Amino acid sequence: MKKHLKLLLACIIILSVFLYIKQKRNIQSPFFKIDEIKKFPDISFVDIFNNKFNTKSLSGQTIYLQFFDPRDPDDFRFIR
């Protein structure tokens, strides 16, 4: 019985960690799919993206932008 309770506690801890991680990812390092970026054509990094990659060759692929600091829109990188 005690072992079962410990197993339950372990599951709760692991689940809590994953919920915390999910929240952390949303807050600290937002990822945007390229389709989502296209909804905001005024954002300057679309031009940067087009210069960096040949978009035709990337058809069907998902590209992410990773922001290192959510307050600094210039501090990002592309992840394929």
Next chain:
Amino acid sequence: MLLEKIYYLVRISFGTLFIYASLDKLAFPQQFIEIVSNYQILPEFASKIVGFILPLGELILGTLLLVGLYIEVASGGLVVLTIFFTIALIFKAISGNLSDCGCFSLTSNSETNIISLIIRDIFLVLIGSSIFIYSKKNKNLS
């Protein structure tokens, strides 16, 4: 009795430490894979596998140690992991590689003295080994 209390305190702290260490790595796996690749010890595909499995291992083993399940397996596993970290850091120090260590946080800490990181890891190996030995000698403890 006092020794038993110290044992519980150390075991819970050690488990919590590894759960904490896994958080950033699990949240940002791509960054952690990059850090593992920067060690230049493993080939690219192995870096990816290690980058995904290692944080999960830290989380699961740390949780087992925290709740007191399979203590010998958990402490033994964490000691082996820490020995690997220490070897990787020694390799990094020898090769003069100043990239991030990726130990507890993925933010840049390349200014941290690598020797102090190695000493810290050796200290962690000793703590983990003590938990392993104590729990093996006192099977009734949980």
